[in-house]
Structures are given as structure tokens and as C-alpha cells.
Amino acid sequence: MSTAVDMPHFVRARQVEALPPPNLARGPIAWIRENLFSGPFNTILTLVVFYLLYVSVPPLMKFLVIDAVWTGTDRAACRADSGGSESGACWAFIWDKINYFIYGSYTISQRWRVNIFFILLAVGVVWLLWLKAPRRDLGAVYFFWVFPVVSYVLLTGGNENFSGRFWLGFAIFGALVIALFAFVAALLKASLRPALILGGGIVAVIGITLALVDLDFGLAHVPTSLWGGILVTLLVATVGIVVSLPFGIVLALGRRSKLPIVRMASVIFIEFVRGVPLITVLIMANTMLPLFLPGDMTVDRLLRPLIGTALFASAYMAEVVRGGLQAMPKGQYEGAMSLGLNYPQMMSLIILPQALRIVIPGIVNTFIGLFKDTSLVAIVGIFDLVKTIEASRIDPAWAAPTIGLTGYAFAALFYFVFCFGMSRYSLGVERRLAAGQKR
Amino acid sequence: MNSVQTAVSQTSPPKKSVLYDPKVRGAFYQVVLVIAIIALFYVAATNAIENLQRAKIASGFGFLNNTAGFDISQTLIQFSAAGSTYGDAFIVGLLNTLIVSAIGVFFTTLLGFLVGIARLSKNWMVAKVAMVYVEVLRNIPLLVQLLFWYIAVLGTLPQPRNSLEMGAGFYLNSRGLFMAKPLWASNIGILVGVLVLGLIGTFIYRRWARKQQEQTGRQYPVGKVTLALVFGLPILTWIVLALVGANPIGFELPRKGTFNLTGGMQILPEFVALLLGLVTYTAAFIAEVVRAGILAVSKGQSEAAGSLGLTPGQTLRLVVIPQAMRVIIPPLTSQYLNLTKNSSLAVAIGYPDLVQVFMGTVLNQTGQAIEVVVITMGVYLTISLLTSFFMNIYNRRVAIVER
Numbered sequence: 001m002s003t004a005v006d007m008p009h010f011v012r013a014r015q016v017e018a019l020p021p022p023n024l025a026r027g028p029i030a031w032i033r034e035n036l037f038s039g040p041f042n043t044i045l046t047l048v049v050f051y052l053l054y055v056s057v058p059p060l061m062k063f064l065v066i067d068a069v070w071t072g073t074d075r076a077a078c079r080a081d082s083g084g085s086e087s088g089a090c091w092a093f094i095w096d097k098i099n100y101f102i103y104g105s106y107t108i109s110q111r112w113r114v115n116i117f118f119i120l121l122a123v124g125v126v127w128l129l130w131l132k133a134p135r136r137d138l139g140a141v142y143f144f145w146v147f148p149v150v151s152y153v154l155l156t157g158g159n160e161n162f163s164g165r166f167w168l169g170f171a172i173f174g175a176l177v178i179a180l181f182a183f184v185a186a187l188l189k190a191s192l193r194p195a196l197i198l199g200g201g202i203v204a205v206i207g208i209t210l211a212l213v214d215l216d217f218g219l220a221h222v223p224t225s226l227w228g229g230i231l232v233t234l235l236v237a238t239v240g241i242v243v244s245l246p247f248g249i250v251l252a253l254g255r256r257s258k259l260p261i262v263r264m265a266s267v268i269f270i271e272f273v274r275g276v277p278l279i280t281v282l283i284m285a286n287t288m289l290p291l292f293l294p295g296d297m298t299v300d301r302l303l304r305p306l307i308g309t310a311l312f313a314s315a316y317m318a319e320v321v322r323g324g325l326q327a328m329p330k331g332q333y334e335g336a337m338s339l340g341l342n343y344p345q346m347m348s349l350i351i352l353p354q355a356l357r358i359v360i361p362g363i364v365n366t367f368i369g370l371f372k373d374t375s376l377v378a379i380v381g382i383f384d385l386v387k388t389i390e391a392s393r394i395d396p397a398w399a400a401p402t403i404g405l406t407g408y409a410f411a412a413l414f415y416f417v418f419c420f421g422m423s424r425y426s427l428g429v430e431r432r433l434a435a436g437q438k439r
Numbered sequence: 440m441n442s443v444q445t446a447v448s449q450t451s452p453p454k455k456s457v458l459y460d461p462k463v464r465g466a467f468y469q470v471v472l473v474i475a476i477i478a479l480f481y482v483a484a485t486n487a488i489e490n491l492q493r494a495k496i497a498s499g500f501g502f503l504n505n506t507a508g509f510d511i512s513q514t515l516i517q518f519s520a521a522g523s524t525y526g527d528a529f530i531v532g533l534l535n536t537l538i539v540s541a542i543g544v545f546f547t548t549l550l551g552f553l554v555g556i557a558r559l560s561k562n563w564m565v566a567k568v569a570m571v572y573v574e575v576l577r578n579i580p581l582l583v584q585l586l587f588w589y590i591a592v593l594g595t596l597p598q599p600r601n602s603l604e605m606g607a608g609f610y611l612n613s614r615g616l617f618m619a620k621p622l623w624a625s626n627i628g629i630l631v632g633v634l635v636l637g638l639i640g641t642f643i644y645r646r647w648a649r650k651q652q653e654q655t656g657r658q659y660p661v662g663k664v665t666l667a668l669v670f671g672l673p674i675l676t677w678i679v680l681a682l683v684g685a686n687p688i689g690f691e692l693p694r695k696g697t698f699n700l701t702g703g704m705q706i707l708p709e710f711v712a713l714l715l716g717l718v719t720y721t722a723a724f725i726a727e728v729v730r731a732g733i734l735a736v737s738k739g740q741s742e743a744a745g746s747l748g749l750t751p752g753q754t755l756r757l758v759v760i761p762q763a764m765r766v767i768i769p770p771l772t773s774q775y776l777n778l779t780k781n782s783s784l785a786v787a788i789g790y791p792d793l794v795q796v797f798m799g800t801v802l803n804q805t806g807q808a809i810e811v812v813v814i815t816m817g818v819y820l821t822i823s824l825l826t827s828f829f830m831n832i833y834n835r836r837v838a839i840v841e842r
Contacts, residue, residue: 035563042562049564188458261469265476275823276816277780283798284816287808291490292483372580379582379787386582393590405591412579412587419578 064089064409072096078400089406090398097392101410104228104383110220113154114231120147120154121238129364129425131432148242149209155235157221162214170210174203224302228383230414232302236309236374236384241367243310248317249356253347255318256325266318273315278373282308282380305377313370320362324355358433364426368419375415385411487809496806503529509800511791513707525801532796533818539710539792540779543717547778548771550718551725558730569726576723581781584720589712589788596708610693616711619690620704626680627687633676637668644668709790713782721778728774732767733759765837772830776823783819793818 036046067088069077076082078090094101103111124147127139152158181199185192227235254266273281285308289299299307328351336346356363378387389407392398457463491498503526510520515534518527557569576584594613597603602612610617641664648659680687693704736759744754785792786799793815802811 035561038561045560045562046564049562049568053568189456259465259469262472265472271824272816272820275820277783277794277819279783279786279794280798280812280816280819283794283802284808284812287802288487288812291487291808294486295490295493368578372578375580375582376784379784386580386586390586401595404594405587408583408587408591411583415580415583416575416578420574423574423578 062088063405070095075396075398075400078398078402084400086401088402089409090400090402091406093392093398093400093403093406094410096398097388100392101229101385101388103231104388105226106228106231107220107222107226110222113219113222117151117154117231118234120151121234131429144242144246145205145209148239149212151238153212153217153219155222155227156224157217157219158213159216159219159221160213161216162210170207174207177203224300227302229388230385232377232382232384233374236306236377236382237367237371239306240309240313240370240374244313244317244366244370245363247310247314249321249352251314251318252321252325255322270315270318273312274319278309278312278376279379281312282376284308286380302382305380305382309370309374309377312373313366316366316369317363320359320366321355323362324359325351327358328355360433361426361430364422364429368422368426371418371422372415375411385414494806498807498810500810502805502807502810505805507801509804511796512789513710513791525805528801529793529797529814532791532793535791535796536779536782536785536793539713539717539782539785539790543714543721543778543782544775546714547718547721547725547774550722551774552729554722554726555729555733558726559733573723573726576720577727581716581720582784582787585712585716585784585788588715589709593708593712613708614705615708616706617693618704618706619692622689622691624685624687624689626685629680630673630676630687634669634673637672641665641668707790709785709788712788713785713790713792716784717778717781720781721774724774724777725771728767728770729763731770732763735766736762768837769830769834772826776826779822780819 037043065088067085069085069088069090069092072078072084072090072092073096075084077084077092078086080086099108099111103114106114124139124143127133128136128143133139178196178199181195182192185195251266251270254262255270257263257266282305285304289304289307293299332350332354333346336350341349374384375386377384378390381387383391389411393404393407504524506521507523507525507528508520509528511518511528511531513535514531515538516527516531517523518531554569554572557565558573560566560569596611596613599612599614602610602617604610607619609619644664645661648661648664652658677687740758740762741754744758745751749757782792783794786795789795798811798815802808805811
């Protein structure tokens, strides 16, 4: 044993070359070792997953891309007995039917109107969802009033031809509404001007809407029985969101109200709708709605499921909005009240703008659910995308073994692109909103 | 704003009008709401009565005793077109809904937990595959998936005479999955009795083991004993009984005929498609619930457990899972409810569930829309409300009690 004193002194004269990095601590091989083969259990897992991928992915790619039939005009291309290929998807079928899948049986010469509807819809969606878009308040007016009215005129053709008696009735109704507002203002000893503006505004909005629907723009009438495909799918989803957001807000406010009857009515509606499957609501709308209306009134076949889905989505939207209202700190309510704001002012100026902002991800998620649920209208006989595929699948001109699979693959792809895009958007917003709180 | 300014500018407080009393206003709004709701129901009811009379449709629940006159492809109780009533059809549909939901809940829980845990795996490959599974399945409508399973996958199965033999008495063809049917002998009671004894024994042993651990700190092999008592004992009894020549369970194997398979148990392709679709779809949502639940347990918890000397397995079992379950159970229940409600999509592929049998065939035959819709919705509503009732009780029990 030697002590430190005995040890011969050694001072290195020059710097030692750095050792090469260890082979297996970084770089792709190390990454693979760490993440895929870090132990016997992990190795087995990785191998099992590789095997699963091996049996599933190559056949899928083979079916969807490599062996797929891209061109052709009828079933011959996709049948082995007539020289075609049966082992891959028959995209020629989709290509041949694409117009039917997009527009249904909508009058061919009038399809530009549907295209404009798609563009208007895209404008509205971008305006509302792009957080930096200018004048999003105008965007809301556009999406919840201008766009629905214009779309209605565009798609149906408008020109409802209301009778003179109808307009007389409306004039009386308008006068009554304005008088009612003036009367209430006088009763409360409040100033008359805002009451008149509010009453006149409501009458004007309804009047302009009716006038637009009434006017003849020279558009040919297209009955809803001809509508179909992606048009109907997007239409059901759009009507769902346009109705369910305002109605859901009202229901959520009702559920948080201090008035017991208002609260009870909201809770019963929300819990009832959330407790039953959508398909029962659709069948109810289909069979019971005509019963509840006077005998000479009929409801359009397309309108029935629209009402059903809109009511259904409202209940779910209400719960999302309620979450936002509950997340508002109490100080916001108290601050608004101490400024002397009344209930509508407090809600519309202070609470809702903040609450709705934090529930944007929830709203988008509800909308994804709604968008997927629109496929259910096919069950009650509405020609949405799924139903048009069902109908084309049995077309004898395209009778081939791979047609069913190809059709559903197309539908799955369509829904996936939309829903996945929306879910990415809602994740992005979530991250943005959370960024402010992290700091 | 206007009212605020006037209120400020007035020097003496104005005489309080009763119209500004919040209580009076609240009462007024509620009276208006009640009148509106009553008016809505009144108009709807009078119109409905008038329309029904004009269409000569009877009302009331008497139709439940009428002869059904149609057959159902899957019946868990005795049912025949000639001898059974609409009421029986309702029960058949209800049982079919319940059985597909119950089996679906079982399998989707297994698959969902598996995928959810896989998403958190340290193995990159496993985590990514699980993620792709969740994203794909969640973003495609269930209806499209059901039609895909039913028409695109099961529709390509061979005719009965070319049935695929899968061994052990399993056959697969376009009429469904055929398998051995268990036949219960008269002494099956012995087996059931042994099983019950095993369950009671397990219960007593577990209580005793827990008490011992609390008093002495010694741990007993609870898991192994449970396995032995619940599974081992009945299986042992079965083997012994079979050896002495009193086998309590026999099997009837399906026999291959010229055109069809006879005997055995048949599972409809509609049932298989519905189950596959529901299980894989709901599992994607459950996986997200499970992932969120496990991530919600803070890292400090497992670090603290580690520093106490618990093994990783014990940490998972005693610290992480109990806390994660508190977060997982409520959304998990709502996924179970979603599965039950989504089973109504059976109507699209023709599986005879409650909606298909009752809201479909019975409604079309009787035309009594109101009664049928009310009964069907009532069933789903009852299931939902009962579940959320028990959920609330559970939540109260596991909620963190704050000091």
C-alpha cells in the first residue's frame, strides 16, 4: 500500500485526443435500441407489432393503390371475367359516380348553385374559426343570418310567392311587436328610442329574410328530393351547427338560471335528449312531426331529420357551453354587476365572449361528433353521402366484387379528412389558449 | 348604458317600481315560459288526436297484446310469428340490445385499456401504432364502419357448403359463425354450487388477508388464491365428475350437411359485424380516457412510491391505478352508455335489436308512432338515468374528501 506522498508525480504534457463517442449512445442505432429493443419484453412487443404491420399494411396498400383500377367506364374494368382486375379497389367507379356523390340528383344545369353554397360555407367557417380573422362579429352575423338565408334561396330557388294577405299579416305583426316594445318601455319609464330601435330591428331582420325568400331571382326551383350526396351531408352538419350553437347557449343559460322553472325545463330537455340514441330522435322526427302539425301542413322529408339533428346537437352544445360558463371566475360576474350591467348586458358583453372562447375546442369536438352523426340520416331514407354510396353499390352497370369495399373506403376517407382536420384545429386552439396560462 | 346614465344623473332615488323587482320579473318570465310550453303541448296533442282519428289509427297500449305475425332472426326467448305478441317482440328486441351491449362492453374494455396503455408505452413502435388506431377509428362514422364490417368483410364469406373450418367445432360461412353448443346435464347444479362456494371462500379469504396485513404487515398471495378458488376448484370438480362418468357439460357439435350446417350454436353475421364495429370504435374512445386518466396521476406519486421501496409492479397496482381509476371511471361509464346507445345502429345492418324490431317492424305494422317512440325512448332513458344514478353514488364514495 502506498500513500499519496510516495506516489510518483505525473503531469501530462499534452492534451489527450478526445475518445470517439460510444457507438451505442446516440445516433439512429442507439435510438432504435432504446425505443424498440430495450429489453426482452420490448423486443417481443416490437416484433409482434412488426408482424401485425407486415400482415396488414402491404395488403392494404396493394388493395388501395398498387392493384387498384384507376380508369374504366363500367364494370368490365373491375371484373376478372371481362379482363379487369378484382384484387384492387375500383376507383374508376368512384370517378364515374363522383358527381352523384357530391350533388345527388340535383339538376345538372343548376349545380353551380351548389358550388357557390360550398364556397359560402367555406368562407363562413374560415371567418369564424381563424382566430386572427378581422371583424369576427360580422362573421357571426354572416354565418348565422346572411349565409343561411342566401343558401336557402340558392339551393331551393327561393321565390316562395307569399300572397298579399301574408304580407298584410306580417305588417300587422310587425306593428304589434314595435308597439309592444314601446309599451314595455313606457311601462318601465325607460327611454323610448332604444326600445323602438330594438323592436324595429327584429321586425326588419324577419322582414328582410322573408322578402329575400319571397323574391324571384330567376332561379329554377329544385325540390329537396333531388338533393343528395356530400351536399346533404354538409347541409345537415351546417344546419346542425347554425341552430345548435345559439340554441345551446340559450339552454346552457337556462340551466344556470336562478329561476327554478326555467332551470327545470332546460335540464329536462338536455338530459332527455342526451339519454336517447340519435336514431330514435330521427325516427321520432320522421314519424311524429307530421302528426303534431295541422292536417293540411306537411313537413319536407329533408326538413324532418334536420330538425332532429339540430335539437340533438343543441343538447350536447348546451353542456359544452355550460362548462365554459362554470369555468368563468365569479369575479367576472360580480365585476359586471357592480358596473350596473343588467343580465343581458352582463352575458353578452362580459361572460359569453370569454366563456365561448375557452370552449372553442369543445365546440369543435361536438361538431366532429355531429358531422359523423349526419351519416345516420341515411337510415331514415335521406340521400346523404352514405346513402348515395349504398344506392350506387347495387347499380348493375358497376356490378363487381370490389365495389362495396371501394365505396366505403371512399366514404371513410372523406369523413376522416374532415374530422381529422377539425380535431387538429381544436388541438391547436387548445394549445394556444393554454399558452396564455402557462407562462 | 342609457339607464345607467339616467340613474346617476338623478339626485333623489326614484320611487321603486314593482316592475323593477327581480322577483316579480322572474315570476313573469317563468309564467310566460309555462304558458308557451303548455300551448305547444296543447296544439301538438289536439293535432295528433285529430290526425290519428283521420288516419283511423288506434291509440293506447292495447296493441302490445296483438299477434305479431313476423319472425325475428335471433330470439333469446321463445318467439314465433303466429303465437307471439308485439309485447313479446319488444322483449326479444330489448334482450338482443342488452346482450350485444353487455358483450360489447366486456370486449371494448379489454381492447380500450390495451390500446390506452399501449399509447403510453416507452416502445415507440407500439405507441405510434396505438395512436394511428385511435385517430383512424375515432374519425370515421360508426355507421360507415358497421357497413364496412358487414358488407365488405363478412359479405365475402363463403356459402355454407364451402364453410371455413376453423377447428374445435368452429365453422364460418355467410350465415354466421357456428360453434359447439353446450348441453347442461342434470348434475350441473354441483358445478354451480362449487363455483358459488369458491366465490364465498375468496371473499372471506380476502377480508382475512387484509385484516392480517393491517395488523401484522404480512402479505398473503391474494391473487393466486382467488384464481385457485374461482377457476381451479370448479375445473377440478368438472374433471373429477367427468372421470367418474357423470360429465355435467356436454357439447353438441355442428354437423356439415350438403347445403347447411345443422346443430350447434349459430351466431348471426349481423351480430358479429355489430359487435366488431361497436367494440373497435368504442375502444378508441376508451383508450383516450385511459390515457388521460393515467397521465392525470402526477409523477411525484410514483416517485414517492418508489422511494418507499415499492416495486414498479406494486407502484402501478397500489398507487397509480387506484388514483387513475378515479379519473377514468366517470368518462368510461359515459362510453359504456354511448356503446349501448350506438347499438341502435343495428337497424342499418338488420340485427334485430330494440330499434330494428320495435321502432322498425312493429311501428310500420301498427302505425302507433307515439306509443312505440315513447316506449323505446323510455327504455334508453331508463338505462341512462339508472347508470348516472349509480355513477353519482360511486363518485361520492371515491371523491377526495378535502379537509
